[in-house]
Amino acid sequence: MRCSRKSVFTMTSPTKNWSPKRKPTARGTAMTKPLTRLAPLLAALVLSACAVGPVYEAPTIALPGQFEAVPASATLATQLGDAWWLHYQDPVLDQLMAEALTHNADVQLAAARLEEARARAGIADADRYxxxxxxxxxxxxxxxxxxxxxxxxxxxxxxxxxxxxxxxDLWGRYRQASEAARADLLGAVAARRTVALSLSAELATRYFDLQAADERLRVLQQTLSARKNTAALLRQRMDAGSASQFDVLQADAAVAQVESDLATTLSAQQSTEAALAVLLGRSPRAIFEETLARGAKTDTAVVVPAGLPAELLRRRPDLIEAEQALVAATARIGEAQAQRLxxxxxxxxxxxxxxxxxxxxxxxxxxxxxxxxxxQPIWDAGRLKRNVDIAEARATQARLRYTQAVAGAFADVRRALAAQRGATDSRAAQATRVEALHTALDQSQQRFDAGLVSRLEVLDTERSLLDAQVALANASAAQKTAIADLFRALGGGWQTPTEAGATAQ
The missing domain is CATH 2.20.200.10 (Outer membrane efflux proteins (OEP))
Incomplete structure (x- = not known):
């Protein structure tokens, strides 16, 4: 039981110096009667300042000292606000984000759940009056x-x-019910932020997948045109007797392979565009009839977190939601205990x-x-005691879920950092590979024209170049997606108190 010191007071009776030798006067007796009548009420007021149940304490969790060293060319996450996608500098993506955060069904559902939680908090608070x-x-x-x-x-x-x-409210039953409802409300606020963060990261991922599909289509269409021209040229040479039918059949097979890849990539593009339209909250007619805008492809700098890892606990919305669930569960222990008094x-x-x-x-x-x-409850076959046991068990579950969520959050950050490093290195390697294969194809074509090699060597080089160009498009999308995943793991961009104050000024 805990009591508030502000509500504890003392009362001095005018008869405290009474003795057998001194009889109370009529005036003293008259003054004592009102105080005697008020004694039960005053005692109730004193008891109403007391509350049963545990006091919430945040779990102690061992956190890492820092995330990682900051490269000189990297962009700090603390340089970006909640609109972390501005880092990509893509106006089309900015417009799509605004549309999705306004019209997406999941965001609207989260907003409706928030209003429900706010109403429930109002009901719980009204019980105190x-x-x-x-x-x-x-x-x-x-x-x-x-x-x-x-x-x-x-x-x-x-x-x-x-x-x-x-x-x-003798034992703080209604006060703690109100505290639990307020914690649920804060959890609903965090849940809405979680939905918005997940939506924005998923939208960015789909958008970059669509850009990668567009790039693969462009490469395949160029390759298909070149191979058709090559096949036509080889037929002319075969008619002139300077090329074999084997070379023509190889060229036709290469054209068919590119056509097959083109059809598969076009299907993936349409599927990605439909998924994006759903994320944007568009109508079924718009999903079928409208075409999504694309922005220009730009290189994106690496993003790294800055500041202490403890900031992640205060910033990431799903961790805030999990902690508020623990706060609410702790308050409900006291609420259940007060029902027995x-x-x-x-x-x-x-x-x-x-x-x-x-x-x-x-x-x-x-x-x-x-x-x-x-x-005063006397006997209920242990019903109220079991309600306390249920509340304590739920608080234990909430504590475990919170600690598990914290561990998962830091694991997400570590995976996202590793994925960003790997995607960045992969993109650089694929770019070098494409450049080298362009040079190799030119040399191979020159050797073929000189009659030094067969057409098979040229086709092998073309196939390798096509694979490298497709891999480069995928690596570019993966590098940008890795940045979005990192922001999702970090709970979005954030600003340190110093930077936030400077921005406000």
Whole structure:
């Protein structure tokens, strides 16, 4: 049990110096009677400052000292705000993000759940205050001759009045229920941020997949055109007797292979575009009829986190949601424990009552009542005790889920950092490979024209170049996607207190 010091006070009675030799005066006795009558109420007020149940303490978790060293050419996550996608410097992507965050169904569902949590918090907070209601009634009553006789036996009764009721929060039951509801509300706020963060990262990933599909289509279409020209040229040479039918068949097979890859890539492009339209919250007609805009491809700098890892606990919305669930579960332990303790309810009524409606507002028609009741659960087959056990078990589960979520969050950051490094290195390697294969293809074509090598060597080099160009497009998309995954793992971009203050100024 814990009590607030502000609510604890002392009362000095005027009879504290009483002794057998000194009888209390009439004045002292008159002053004592009101205090005696107020003693139960004062005691209830003192008890109402007390609360049962545990006090929430954040779990102690061993965190890493820092994320990683910051390269000189990298962009710090602290240089970006919540709109972390501005790092890509793509106006089309910015417009798509704004559309998705406004119209996406998951975002709207999260907003509706937030409103529900806000209403529930208001209901829980309202339980801490008195309820007042007005009533008016008119009855015609006939009494029994075998019961309590009235004269006359049949009469009218008209009533008009106000009533109020209030249960003293002796053990902090309603206060802790309100704290739990507020924690649920904060959790709903964090849940909406989690949905928005996941949506923005998923949208960025799909957008870059679409750009990669467009690039693969461009490469394949160029390759298909070149191979068709080559096949036509080889047929002319075969007719002239300077090329074999084997070379023509190889060229035709290469054309068919590119056509097959082109059809597969086109299908992937359409599938990605449809998925993007759903994320944007567009209508079924728009999904079928509208084409998504694309922005220009640009290189994106590497992003690294900065600051202490403890900031991740305060920033990442799913961790905030998990901690608020633990706060709520801890408060509900005290709420369950308070239900096992005595409860005092106060009721009051004030109004008018008359058998004649015309006399209802007369001065002598007034009535009132004051009542207080004390309720103490004695035996309920252990129901209330098991409610406490349930609340404690749920708090344990919430604590474990929170610590597990923290561990998972740092694992996400580590995986995202590794994926970004790998994607960056892969893209650089693929770019070098494409450049080298372009040179090799030129040399191979020159050797073929000189009759030094067969057409098979040229086709092998072309195939290798096509594979490298497709891999480069995929590596570029993977590098940008890795940045989006890193921001998702970090809970979006954030600013340190110093930078936030500078921005405000």
């Amino acid at each position: 008195p309820t007042v209601s007005a009533s008016a009634g008119s009855n015609r009553i006939r009494s029994s001759e075998q019961g309590i006789a009235t004269d006359p036996r049949t009469y009218n009764l008209h009533t008009l009045g106000l009533s109020a009721s209030y249960e003293l 005595p409860a005092i309810a106060l009721t009051a009524a004030l109004g008018r009552e008359s058998t004649d409606l015309s006399n209802l507002l007369d001065a002598n028609a007034g009535v009132f009542s004051l009542a207080a009741s004390l309720t």
